[in-house]
Amino acid sequence: xxxxxxxxxxxxxxxSVATVLFTACSKDTKKDEDxxxxxxxxxxxxxxxxxxxxxxxxxxxxxxxxxxxKTVLTGFDTELAQxxxxxxGVEAEFIVIDxxxxxxxxxxxxxxxxxxxxxxxxxxxxxxxxxxxxVKNAQVVVMKADLAAQYTSLDQMTELSFAVExxxxxxxVLDDAGMTNYTAVxxxxxxxxxxxxxxxxxxxxxxxxxxxxxxxxxxxxxxxxAATLNEEDYGIAFRQDSDITxxxxxxxxxxxxxxxxxxxxxxxxxxxx
Numbered sequence: 407x408x409x410x411x412x413x414x415x416x417x418x419x420x421x422s423v424a425t426v427l428f429t430a431c432s433k434d435t436k437k438d439e440d441x442x443x444x445x446x447x448x449x450x451x452x453x454x455x456x457x458x459x460x461x462x463x464x465x466x467x468x469x470x471x472x473x474x475x476k477t478v479l480t481g482f483d484t485e486l487a488q489x490x491x492x493x494x495g496v497e498a499e500f501i502v503i504d505x506x507x508x509x510x511x512x513x514x515x516x517x518x519x520x521x522x523x524x525x526x527x528x529x530x531x532x533x534x535x536x537x538x539x540x541v542k543n544a545q546v547v548v549m550k551a552d553l554a555a556q557y558t559s560l561d562q563m564t565e566l567s568f569a570v571e572x573x574x575x576x577x578x579v580l581d582d583a584g585m586t587n588y589t590a591v592x593x594x595x596x597x598x599x600x601x602x603x604x605x606x607x608x609x610x611x612x613x614x615x616x617x618x619x620x621x622x623x624x625x626x627x628x629x630x631x632a633a634t635l636n637e638e639d640y641g642i643a644f645r646q647d648s649d650i651t652x653x654x655x656x657x658x659x660x661x662x663x664x665x666x667x668x669x670x671x672x673x674x675x676x677x678x679x
Contacts, residue, residue, distance in 0.1 A: 448649055449650050452494070452518055456497060457491075457497040457499045458497070458498055458518045458519055459499050459501060459516070459518045460499065460519045460521045460522075461511060461519065461521070462483070462484075462501070462522040463502060463592075464502060465481075465522060465523055466481060466615060466619050467615070467617075467618040467674040467675070468484070468615075469481040469484050481674070482671070482674040482676055486670060487519075489661070489666070490654055490657050490661075501517065503517070504592060505593065506572040506573040508520050508643075509533040512533075512643065513646075518645070518650070519642060519650070521642045521643075523615075523640050524642070524643060525575035525638045526638070526641040527578065530643055534643035534644060534645065535643070535647060535650075535651040536641040536642065536651070537641050537643075537651055537655050538658070539639030540640060540641065540658055540667075540678065540679050541614070541639070541671070541678060542638075542639060542678070543612050543614055543640055544612070544638060545576050545611070545612065545634075545638070546610070546611065546612075546616050546632070546633065547563070547609070547632040548609050548620055548629050548631055549629065549632055550630075553632075554631065554632040556632075557608075557632040558632070560580075560585065563607075563608065566587070566607040567606045567607045568588035568589070568606055569588065569591055569596070569605070570589075570591070570610050570611075571597055572590035572591065572592065575612070575638060576597075576612070579636060580610060594609075597610075597611055598615075598626055598629065608632070610635065613631070614676060
């Protein structure tokens with residue numbers, strides 16, 4: 407009889423301990439569920455390190471160096487990024503990148519933003535969180551000035567060779583038109599050099615760059631715009647789902663309202679979106 411009672415007592419004690427443990431674990435789990443998320447936002451991440459790392463290419467009038475030694479970076483996007491970063495309470499740090507590597511670098515946090523006269527496309531939307539449009543743009547064909555008047559559409563250029571920045575909106579226009587006779591180069595400035603040297607008959611670049619860098623009084627005075635191929639908008643890219651995007655949109659709206667954004671656009675002869 408004593409043996410039976412001992413067994414029963416052991417079973418009861420085991421059950422009681424298990425119940426207590428289960429209840430405690432349930433309470434701890436409930437507490438964990440009630441705790442706020444500790445995942446750091448992208449904006450907090452940038453503010454904590456004190457700087458926004460911005461991927462660019464050398465591209466007048468958006469981001470370019472004033473001197474041959476490449477010590478003074480300027481341009482519309484350069485000045486705009488610095489102004490926005492000041493309002494965010496961080497420093498703007500610019501890094502020249504290979505344009506076709508921008509998405510892996512953004513995802514890996516080697517960069518925090520792509521801010522360089524970037525056309526808003528389906529690819530951009532699929533790979534980043536992009537701001538509202540802030541500047542108007544177009545893709546144009548640039549070639550030797552003495553030939554430009556002869557060409558008004560891509561249909562007339564099927565025999566020409568092109569240079570275009572890799573993974574750019576200009577390359578997208580040529581691909582959409584079924585044009586395959588092009589060489590992809592690292593930057594739009596390289597595409598201009600290809601035309602000037604005679605390595606390519608023409609290039610497709612942003613009209614903002616064509617206006618700033620071709621024609622009389624520029625570095626490429628012997629080049630001119632031929633056909634205008636499309637119209638588009640520029641946006642600023644951050645990591646997917648980044649909360650920086652909404653904050654920058656808010657700041658840009660404030661700069662539109664106080665006139666400072668228009669003043670900066672006028673300085674660089676750009677049209678706001």
